[in-house]
Amino acid sequence: MRVLHQLLQLRHMREFNVLIALILMGLLISLFTPYFLTVSNLMGVSRAFSLTAIMSIGMVMVIITGGIDLSVGSAMGLAGLITALCFDAGYSQYAAVAAGLGVGLAFGLTNGLLITAIGLPPFIATLGTLSIGRGLMYMITHGVPLTPETPDSFSFLGQGYVGPVPVPVVILLVLTLIFTVIMTRTRFGRHVYATGGNENAARLSGVKVQRVKLAVYVLSSTISALAGVIAFSRYLSAEPASGFGSELEVIAAAAIGGASLAGGIGSVLGAVIGAALIGEIANGVVLLNINTYAQQAITGGVILIAVSLDVLRNRMGGRG
Amino acid sequence: MKPFLEMIGISKTFPGVKALDHVDLHLNSGEVHVLAGENGAGKSTLMKIMTGVLRADPGGEIRVEGEPVVIKNPVHARSLGISIIYQELAVVNNLTVAENVFLAREPLLPTGLIDRTKMNADTRAVLHELGVEIDPEAMVGTLSIGQRQLIEIARAISYNSKLIIMDEPTASLSHHEASTLLRMSRKLAAQGVGIVFISHKLEEIFEIADRVTVLRDGRTVDTRPVSEMTSDLLVRLMVDRELDQLFGHHISHATDEVLMSVRNLTEKRVKDEGVFVRDVDFDLRRGEVLGFFGLVGAGRTEVMEMIFGSRPHSGEISINGKPARISSPSDAIEHGLGFVTEDRQSRGLVLGMSVRENFSLTHLSDYCSLDFVNRRKETAACADYIRALGIKTPSPEQKVLNLSGGNQQKVVLAKWAARRPQILIVDEPTRGIDIGAKAEVHTLLGKMAEEGMSIIVVSSDLPEILAISDRVIVLKEGKISGELTRENATQESVMLAATG
Ligand SMILES: Nc1ncnc2c1ncn2[C@@H]1O[C@H](COP(=O)(O)OP(=O)(O)OP(=O)(O)O)[C@@H](O)[C@H]1O
Numbered sequence: 147m148r149v150l151h152q153l154l155q156l157r158h159m160r161e162f163n164v165l166i167a168l169i170l171m172g173l174l175i176s177l178f179t180p181y182f183l184t185v186s187n188l189m190g191v192s193r194a195f196s197l198t199a200i201m202s203i204g205m206v207m208v209i210i211t212g213g214i215d216l217s218v219g220s221a222m223g224l225a226g227l228i229t230a231l232c233f234d235a236g237y238s239q240y241a242a243v244a245a246g247l248g249v250g251l252a253f254g255l256t257n258g259l260l261i262t263a264i265g266l267p268p269f270i271a272t273l274g275t276l277s278i279g280r281g282l283m284y285m286i287t288h289g290v291p292l293t294p295e296t297p298d299s300f301s302f303l304g305q306g307y308v309g310p311v312p313v314p315v316v317i318l319l320v321l322t323l324i325f326t327v328i329m330t331r332t333r334f335g336r337h338v339y340a341t342g343g344n345e346n347a348a349r350l351s352g353v354k355v356q357r358v359k360l361a362v363y364v365l366s367s368t369i370s371a372l373a374g375v376i377a378f379s380r381y382l383s384a385e386p387a388s389g390f391g392s393e394l395e396v397i398a399a400a401a402i403g404g405a406s407l408a409g410g411i412g413s414v415l416g417a418v419i420g421a422a423l424i425g426e427i428a429n430g431v432v433l434l435n436i437n438t439y440a441q442q443a444i445t446g447g448v449i450l451i452a453v454s455l456d457v458l459r460n461r462m463g464g465r466g
Numbered sequence: 467m468k469p470f471l472e473m474i475g476i477s478k479t480f481p482g483v484k485a486l487d488h489v490d491l492h493l494n495s496g497e498v499h500v501l502a503g504e505n506g507a508g509k510s511t512l513m514k515i516m517t518g519v520l521r522a523d524p525g526g527e528i529r530v531e532g533e534p535v536v537i538k539n540p541v542h543a544r545s546l547g548i549s550i551i552y553q554e555l556a557v558v559n560n561l562t563v564a565e566n567v568f569l570a571r572e573p574l575l576p577t578g579l580i581d582r583t584k585m586n587a588d589t590r591a592v593l594h595e596l597g598v599e600i601d602p603e604a605m606v607g608t609l610s611i612g613q614r615q616l617i618e619i620a621r622a623i624s625y626n627s628k629l630i631i632m633d634e635p636t637a638s639l640s641h642h643e644a645s646t647l648l649r650m651s652r653k654l655a656a657q658g659v660g661i662v663f664i665s666h667k668l669e670e671i672f673e674i675a676d677r678v679t680v681l682r683d684g685r686t687v688d689t690r691p692v693s694e695m696t697s698d699l700l701v702r703l704m705v706d707r708e709l710d711q712l713f714g715h716h717i718s719h720a721t722d723e724v725l726m727s728v729r730n731l732t733e734k735r736v737k738d739e740g741v742f743v744r745d746v747d748f749d750l751r752r753g754e755v756l757g758f759f760g761l762v763g764a765g766r767t768e769v770m771e772m773i774f775g776s777r778p779h780s781g782e783i784s785i786n787g788k789p790a791r792i793s794s795p796s797d798a799i800e801h802g803l804g805f806v807t808e809d810r811q812s813r814g815l816v817l818g819m820s821v822r823e824n825f826s827l828t829h830l831s832d833y834c835s836l837d838f839v840n841r842r843k844e845t846a847a848c849a850d851y852i853r854a855l856g857i858k859t860p861s862p863e864q865k866v867l868n869l870s871g872g873n874q875q876k877v878v879l880a881k882w883a884a885r886r887p888q889i890l891i892v893d894e895p896t897r898g899i900d901i902g903a904k905a906e907v908h909t910l911l912g913k914m915a916e917e918g919m920s921i922i923v924v925s926s927d928l929p930e931i932l933a934i935s936d937r938v939i940v941l942k943e944g945k946i947s948g949e950l951t952r953e954n955a956t957q958e959s960v961m962l963a964a965t966g
């Protein structure tokens with residue numbers, strides 16, 4: 147009884163819509179191909195979307211403050227590249243990973259300071275750093291992928307398994323848990339929501355809104371850099387175009403997961419499920435032999451449907 | 467005479483709240499009908515149903531000039547001759563006055579472009595009729611709250627409405643603006659327009675009403691001509707208590723110890739707009755309730771914003787004898803200040819958050835260990851304040867957005883009272899709250915002073931200032947123009963300092 151009651155309570159969660167969409171889409175795909183619902187396929191799918199999902203955790207926090215981070219793809223790509231350069235120069239793997247994450251920190255501080263200290267709109271600030279990141283990558287690689295020697299232990303990060311579960315998925319689950327707790331249970335999380343909900347009221351209540359904003363941009367870029375390091379570990383090759391365009395998918399994941407671009411609303415879990423839904427669609431397109439160019443169109447359609455349903459549901463809720 | 471509009475057996479249920487329960491209301495043309503009742507009684511909800519913003523539960527009926535109608539939306543209501551001025555401002559700040567008045571029905575030239583000349587001239591005419599001097603081409607964002615309210619009234623008048631609903635229209639008006647509005651409303655009524663007037667101010671109700679309807683807990687308690695109504699009866703009908711028992715006697719808790727002293731406080735101006743506040747000097751003693759009075763635009767709120775660090779300033783502030791550098795609200799809060807802002811929706815509350823989350827935002831660390839929020843403690847503290855201030859909400863988890871205006875105001879008070887600052891600045895603390903709650907707020911402020919907190923009260927409500935202050939400072943055009951002890955402060959002496 148109690149369990150049933152609690153299950154029914156789930157219905158009120160913001161993530162409910164997108165979770166249902168994820169399940170329905172899964173059922174739909176498995177109607178056409180039994181292969182979809184196999185452990186190996188599901189693990190493969192999870193590993194494929196895990197990087198987008200990891201990045202969406204940082205993105206959704208930025209979006210909840212009412213901002214946007216367009217530079218996540220550049221932070222990711224450049225972090226992977228710098229890690230590769232460090233290996234190339236013969237540094238230890240720890241130094242290489244630290245340097246990669248350092249790239250994220252630098253991106254985040256730059257974005258955060260442009261936005262809080264100078265007062266640039268987040269869209270412009272992160273559009274600028276997005277371009278700078280891309281430019282740097284072409285300048286460093288001259289368009290040629292970098293494939294340094296790496297120790298086997300390093301490739302565990304991107305290629306290893308814990309039981310049947312790929313390591314990137316394990317990292318995703320751990321980050322989801324940590325940041326869900328931070329956003330729902332800590333003072334920092336509350337301040338993030340308040341800043342996006344009404345910045346004036348938050349500031350006048352004593353919330354250090356500038357510090358909160360700086361923190362979410364630093365987190366977003368650093369998390370993206372981690373995704374970049376994982377991606378490099380997976381392919382052991384730093385591509386000059388790595389991460390390009392991924393910001394759109396990451397933003398889409400957060401939006402599908404119920405985040406409002408106006409700020410104040412959204413959740414880490416929602417964004418991760420949103421990323422899962424996008425990954426599921428991509429997988430379905432491949433399994434069902436649909437033209438892969440159609441994948442983008444289908445993803446776009448799903449974004450519009452998911453967000454429309456969310457908006458409609460809230461409107462109904464408001465009217466009682 | 468047949469009523470212009472009849473509402474019969476109207477009910478409205480929100481999740482967890484029965485806001486209206488079989489309410490009847492008959493409105494005649496040419497009468498000013500006052501709707502009274504405590505916060506959350508259902509007044510605004512009833513008006514939203516009348517204007518098509520909300521749909522009533524099935525079962526009730528609305529008739530306009532005898533014909534049953536289903537009012538679908540505000541545009542439909544307007545076509546039936548019903549317009550409304552909302553409790554919370556609904557103007558677009560980055561448009562001009564005239565653009566707001568004619569929003570969505572701009573007069574056009576044959577070319578299809580907006581006829582600005584006509585729009586400005588018509589707006590000027592309406593404003594002139596209202597007796598106010600506002601430039602039709604001024605940006606609404608640069609006007610005071612009171613002036614913005616008048617823009618909304620001008621808009622309703624320019625629709626040629628047969629019924630104008632005003633939901634607490636005078637709550638943010640200066641005395642002068644309010645009396646202009648009352649005169650204007652009577653004039654419109656004399657021309658045959660029906661007026662519904664919602665107010666918590668007794669004098670005003672008796673000044674303007676033809677008939678009064680009292681709502682309590684979503685039910686109609688009584689409707690009667692104002693000639694058969696007295697203040698005592700009205701208060702009893704609204705809050706079920708006697709008027710003379712509501713407000714206690716003033717007891718001063720002021721000590722001789724200076725808690726905060728302000729010297730040469732002067733605004734650092736970015737733009738040459740509004741009042742220029744300068745050379746403000748005063749001392750605040752421990753346990754003192756210090757009133758700040760002034761006409762709208764005298765710079766009272768600006769002074770408070772400077773002290774609270776949300777407006778650039780120069781000058782010295784010292785607290786407990788030590789100089790305090792305050793350049794942001796969080797600095798001010800660390801120095802023991804608190805600030806109940808006058809504009810609850812844009813600066814006081816995060817509307818999308820719950821009562822609990824708004825309540826604790828000022829003092830969240832009280833419930834935290836290692837940054838983790840203890841929900842149970844937080845909810846319990848919030849529930850205590852909900853009870854103490856009589857905040858009408860189904861639970862601490864209700865979104866503040868869904869509370870009635872007066873109850874939102876109580877949440878703002880609660881969030882600061884719970885922080886227990888040394889110095890609490892309250893700017894228009896009782897705006898929009900009912901007479902019972904007003905008495906409770908005065909008691910609360912008195913209790914805080916008794917516990918050794920110092921309180922600065924900014925209010926346009928002169929009787930309120932006189933009732934609760936130990937001392938009154940009067941501002942005029944950005945400078946202190948008078949300081950009066952409780953014994954010397956009277957309506958006349960304070961007004962003289964504010965205008966003379
Ligand atoms: N959208 C909503 N969702 C849930 N409850 C609501 C909603 N709107 C109003 N209520 C509730 O309905 C009741 C009546 O509210 P209403 O705004 O009509 O009160 P009011 O008489 O105008 O009070 P005030 O004098 O404070 O403005 C309140 O208890 C309020 O919390």
Ligand SMILES: [Mg+2]
Binds near residue numbers: 509510511633871872
């Ligand atoms: Mg109301």
